[in-house]
Amino acid sequence: MSQSPRDRIAQRRQLQKQQSQIFLELLPVLDDLDRACNHWQQAQQQQQQQPADSSNWWRRLFPWTTQPTPDHPGELNAVVKSAYDGVSLIRQSLLDILERQAVTPIDTLGYPFDPSQMNAMGREASPEAPPNTVIKEILKGYRWQDRVLREAQVIVAEATDHQSSSS
Structure with missing residues (x-):
């Protein structure tokens, strides 16, 4: 049958x-x-x-x-x-x-923050990184095929006084 x-x-x-x-x-x-x-x-x-x-x-x-x-x-x-x-x-x-x-890690360090794949655990001033760029990875995220299996937990750069005044 x-x-x-x-x-x-x-x-x-x-x-x-x-x-x-x-x-x-x-x-x-x-x-x-x-x-x-x-x-x-x-x-x-x-x-x-x-x-x-x-x-x-x-x-x-x-x-x-x-x-x-x-x-x-x-x-x-x-x-x-x-x-x-x-x-x-x-x-x-x-x-x-x-x-x-088909389970692969999500690349985060140095990339712009993507809320569909990442969870921002905090923000830190970083003169080297543009604002909203991932500067630390607390927990690695993973994708399975075409969907997020687990979001990455990250720290995101925020604008420093120097960056915000020069914009």
């Missing part, structure tokens, strides 16, 4: 709704991986700036660990780089999977 066109359309809509829900549930995982990558990058920079104090630095980075502190700064740097590389690979794998399903 074949389905009516109305039933097929309803089935397709239901499937799209389920897919959308799965993608929305995966985005916080991707956000966490982004935060982890940023954390490891910052940790690597801190370790390079303070190599002599590796013991305290290691304890601040891993307060729960019972493992001995690496003795040599190069060894510590290798541990941090390895962790960053691992998290980056996992993050990239998830991005690749989502991209194959």
Whole structure:
């Protein structure tokens, strides 16, 4: 027995709704991986700036660990780089999977504020950026096919006194 066109359309809509829900549930995982990558990058920079104090630095980075502190700064740097590389690979794998399903990030930094894709969380004076330009991204937005899956949360530049007086 074949389905009516109305039933097929309803089935397709239901499937799209389920897919959308799965993608929305995966985005916080991707956000966490982004935060982890940023954390490891910052940790690597801190370790390079303070190599002599590796013991305290290691304890601040891993307060729960019972493992001995690496003795040599190069060894510590290798541990941090390895962790960053691992998290980056996992993050990239998830991005690749989502991209194959037509889920793509919304580019925001340096672009004019677009309320159909972005949610302005605040405004900041920025002498470098034109007014209403996105200067910070708090939470990355994503698009699925031709619609916004999640709006980006951004900070938008506002006119400085210098910009408003020269206009």
